[in-house]
Amino acid sequence: ELKVEQNPLFLSMQEGKNYTIYCNYSTTSDRLYWYRQDPGKSLESLFVLLSNGAVKQEGRLMASLDTKARLSTLHITAAVHDLSATYFCAVDDPKTSGSRLTFGEGTQLTVNP
Amino acid sequence: DTEVTQTPKHLVMGMTNKKSLKCEQHMGHRAMYWYKQKAKKPPELMFVYSYEKLSINESVPSRFSPECPNSSLLNLHLHALQPEDSALYLCASSQTRLAGAAKVYNEQFFGPGTRLTVL
Numbered sequence: 001e002l003k004v005e006q007n008p009l010f011l012s013m014q015e016g017k018n019y020t021i022y023c024n025y026s027t028t029s030d031r032l033y034w035y036r037q038d039p040g041k042s043l044e045s046l047f048v049l050l051s052n053g054a055v056k057q058e059g060r061l062m063a064s065l066d067t068k069a070r071l072s073t074l075h076i077t078a079a080v081h082d083l084s085a086t087y088f089c090a091v092d093d094p095k096t097s098g099s100r101l102t103f104g105e106g107t108q109l110t111v112n113p
Numbered sequence: 114d115t116e117v118t119q120t121p122k123h124l125v126m127g128m129t130n131k132k133s134l135k136c137e138q139h140m141g142h143r144a145m146y147w148y149k150q151k152a153k154k155p156p157e158l159m160f161v162y163s164y165e166k167l168s169i170n171e172s173v174p175s176r177f178s179p180e181c182p183n184s185s186l187l188n189l190h191l192h193a194l195q196p197e198d199s200a201l202y203l204c205a206s207s208q209t210r211l212a213g214a215a216k217v218y219n220e221q222f223f224g225p226g227t228r229l230t231v232l
Binding site: 035041042045100105 | 226
C-alpha cells in the first residue's frame with residue numbers, strides 16, 4: 001500500500017523567511033503533484049513532477065522530485081501572507097483502470113506579517 | 114472551457130432523503146473521480162470512471178451510488194446517509210491517452226466541491 005508522509009504538518013513562519021516542506025512516499029512512482037487548498041475551497045494544482053530530478057518554479061514556490069530517494073520538496077522563498085493555505089503532495093499510482101492519487105496529510109502554512 | 118463544475122455548492126439532507134450530486138467538465142477528459150474530504154484531512158478517493166465505465170470503487174458503502182451518463186457528466190446518488198458522511202465532496206477529471214495497450218492518466222483537475230451536511 002502506498003503511503004505518503006508530509007512534514008511538517010503545521011508551519012508558522014514570518015513574512016520574508018524561507019522554508020521547505022517535505023514529502024516522502026513509500027513505493028516507486030514517477031508522478032507527484034503539489035496542490036494548494038484555501039479554507040473551504042477546492043484544490044488548486046501547483047506543480048506536476050513527472051521525472052527524477054524534475055524542478056519547477058512558480059513565483060515564490062519551487063518544487064523538486066527525487067524518485068530514487070522517494071522524496072519531493074516544496075521550497076518557499078521570502079514568504080508572503082498570501083501563501084497561507086494548506087499544501088498537499090499527492091503521489092500517483094497509475095493503473096490501467098484509472099489513476100489513484102494518494103495524498104499526504106497536508107501542511108497547514110500560516111505566514112505572519 | 115477549462116474547469117470542472119459541481120452542483121449544488123451546499124446540501125443539507127436528512128438520513129431518509131435521496132439526493133444527487135452533479136459534476137460536469139467539457140475538457141474532453143475521459144477519466145472522472147469522486148473524492149470525500151473531511152475537515153482538516155486530505156481527500157480520499159471514492160470512485161474512478163474511465164471511459165464512462167466504473168474502474169475503481171474504493172470499498173465505498175452502497176448508500177453512495179455513482180453514475181456516469183456520458184463523458185462529460187458524473188453523478189453521485191445519495192441515499193440513507195449517516196451524519197458521519199457529512200464532508201466536502203470533490204469531483205475531478207483528467208485527460209487520458211492510450212500508450213500501446215495501457216492507458217496513461219494525466220493531472221487531475223478538481224471542481225469546487227459540494228459541502229454536504231447530513232442531519
